[in-house]
Amino acid sequence: MMFRASFFAAPHRVMFLGGTVQALLAMGFWSLQTGGHYAGFWPVPIWPLLTVLPQSVWHALLMGSGVFPWFIYGFILTAGPGWQGAGDLGQREFLLPFLTLATGWVFVWAGLLAPVALSVGLVIVFAGWVMVARILTRIAMLPAIGREHIAYAALATWLGAAGIGAYVVQAASDDVFWGRLGLSLTIWGFLMPVFVTVTHRMLPFFTSAATRGYVARRPVWALRILLAGSIAHGALSAFDQRDLIWLVDFPAMLAAGTLSWLWWQRGMTGNRMVAVLHGALAWLGAFGVWAFAYAPALWRPRADGQSG
Numbered sequence: 381m382m383f384r385a386s387f388f389a390a391p392h393r394v395m396f397l398g399g400t401v402q403a404l405l406a407m408g409f410w411s412l413q414t415g416g417h418y419a420g421f422w423p424v425p426i427w428p429l430l431t432v433l434p435q436s437v438w439h440a441l442l443m444g445s446g447v448f449p450w451f452i453y454g455f456i457l458t459a460g461p462g463w464q465g466a467g468d469l470g471q472r473e474f475l476l477p478f479l480t481l482a483t484g485w486v487f488v489w490a491g492l493l494a495p496v497a498l499s500v501g502l503v504i505v506f507a508g509w510v511m512v513a514r515i516l517t518r519i520a521m522l523p524a525i526g527r528e529h530i531a532y533a534a535l536a537t538w539l540g541a542a543g544i545g546a547y548v549v550q551a552a553s554d555d556v557f558w559g560r561l562g563l564s565l566t567i568w569g570f571l572m573p574v575f576v577t578v579t580h581r582m583l584p585f586f587t588s589a590a591t592r593g594y595v596a597r598r599p600v601w602a603l604r605i606l607l608a609g610s611i612a613h614g615a616l617s618a619f620d621q622r623d624l625i626w627l628v629d630f631p632a633m634l635a636a637g638t639l640s641w642l643w644w645q646r647g648m649t650g651n652r653m654v655a656v657l658h659g660a661l662a663w664l665g666a667f668g669v670w671a672f673a674y675a676p677a678l679w680r681p682r683a684d685g686q687s688g
Contacts, residue, residue, distance in 0.1 A: 388471060388475065389471065390458055390468070391453070391454055391457035391458045391469055391474040391478075392454035392455060392457070392458040393454075394454075394474070394475065394478045395450050395451070395453045395454030395457065395474075395478060396450065396451060396454045398450040398478060398481060398482055398485075399447060399448070399449075399450030399451045399454065400450075402442075402446050402447045402450060402485065403447050405489065406442045406443060406446065406447055409442070410439075412425060413425060427492045427493070428492070428493060428494070428495055429491050429492045429493070429495045429498060430492075432495055432554065433495070433498070433550075433551065434556065434559065436559075437547075437550060437556070437559035437562075437563075440559070440562070440563040440566070441488075441547055441562070444543075444563060444566040444567055444571065445505070445540070445543065445544060445547070445562075445566050446485060446488070448571055449509075449540065449570070450481075452571075452574050453477070453512055455578070456516065456530075456533050456574070456578075457469055457474050457512070457515065457516075460516060460519050460530050460533065461519055463526075463529060463530050463581070464519055464520075464522045464527065464530060465522075466519065466522055469515070473515060474515070476511060477508050477511040477512050477515070478508075480504060480505075480507055480508035480511060481504075481505060481508035481509075483504055484501045484502065484503075484504030484505030484506075484507070484508055485501065485505060486501070487500050487501025487504060488501035488502060488505065489501075498551045499548060499551045499552055502544060502547055502548045502551060503548060505544055506541060506544040506545055506548060509537065509540055509541035509544050510541050512537055513534060513537040513538045513540075513541055516530065516533055516534035516537055517534045517538075519534070520533075520534045528600065528603075529577050529578075529580065529581040532573060532577045532603075532607060533573075533574055533577055533578070535573070536569065536570045536573040536574045536577070537570065537574075539565050539569030539570050539573070539611070540565065540566055540569060540570030540571075542565050542569070543561075543562045543563075543564075543565030543566040543569060543570060544562070545562075546558045546559070546561040546562035546565060547559065547562040550562060557618075560617075560618055561618045563618075564614035564615070564617050564618035565614060565618075567614065568610045568611060568613050568614025568615075568617070569610075569611055569614050572610040573607050573610050573611065576603065576606045576607060576610065576664070577603065577607070579657075579660070579661055580598055580602075580603045580606075580639070581598075583643060583657055583658070583661060584596035584597065584598055584643060586653075586654055586657060587643060587645075587654055587657075587658075590651045590653075590654045591645060591651075591654070594645060597642050597643070599638070599639070599642070601635075602635040602636075602638050602639050603635075605631050605632060605634075605635040606632050606635050606636060606664070608628070609628045609629060609631055609632030609635070609667065610632065612628040613625055613628055613629060613632075613670070616628070625670060625671070626670075626671040626672070629667045629668070629670045629671035630667075630668070630671045632664075632667040633664075633665060633667035633668035633671060636661070636662075636664035636665055636667060637665060639661060639664075640658070640661055640662050640664075640665070643658065643661070644658055
């Protein structure tokens with residue numbers, strides 16, 4: 381009884397459980413689907429759902445919308461109120477979204493055998509995302525000195541909910557565009573903006589706690605460029621305008637590089653946790669990789685052999 385009361389006392393505990401179960405299910409599924417096949421143990425299982433839904437869309441839905449959001453929600457719903465100087469969320473506030481999301485994903489998984497259950501499950505999952513988005517929006521509206529981080533997290537959650545909505549349309553219409561839009565909204569509208577926002581808020585804090593004399597600086601212009609670049613990248617990708625992506629990725633690369641330069645100090649490698657967090661930030665330099673990948677016209681030789 382005491383365990384149950386303690387376990388359901390905080391958002392991160394129940395949400396992390398949901399994410400862990402989802403991760404195990406996803407890894408088990410793909411091990412069954414592809415791992416055993418390539419190892420020569422058994423033929424690829426034929427699931428009724430994957431005869432009507434592209435396997436790539438199913439993978440994007442599972443990994444992008446079915447695993448990572450649980451951990452994000454667990455963190456934001458626990459830490460977010462503290463950012464605004466508010467008390468912890470009440471149990472009723474976070475248990476209903478948790479139960480709604482869990483119920484929806486049970487139906488989504490059942491869709492493997494009965495494809496009609498996929499749409500039902502996604503609608504329920506969409507309702508759970510909206511519940512979380514409303515909670516974060518309410519927290520962002522609380523009077524506080526700095527509301528920018530929680531407001532961006534709330535906006536990203538609404539975009540993620542729109543991504544689930546796109547997957548609902550995909551399941552009902554078999555139009556691949558909606559699956560591509562759902563993927564773009566999930567990665568570039570939700571996952572990347574939340575990662576950037578939380579990093580901007582927490583990395584200087586963690587570093588200052590571990591490094592004596594460290595001065596925490598959070599230039600807001602860099603955060604805004606990264607957020608705008610991420611959302612614009614997703615929009616251009618969804619609408620197949622990839623030749624223009626480099627225009628938004630180069631500024632994002634410069635903003636990420638600026639933050640890495642500002643936040644890094646010698647001696648941080650002595651604290652491995654902080655060093656790993658800074659390494660994760662440096663990964664945002666991948667915006668530069670995308671920029672160069674999507675702007676080949678800048679250096680690709682012309683048809684007449686002349687370089688342009």
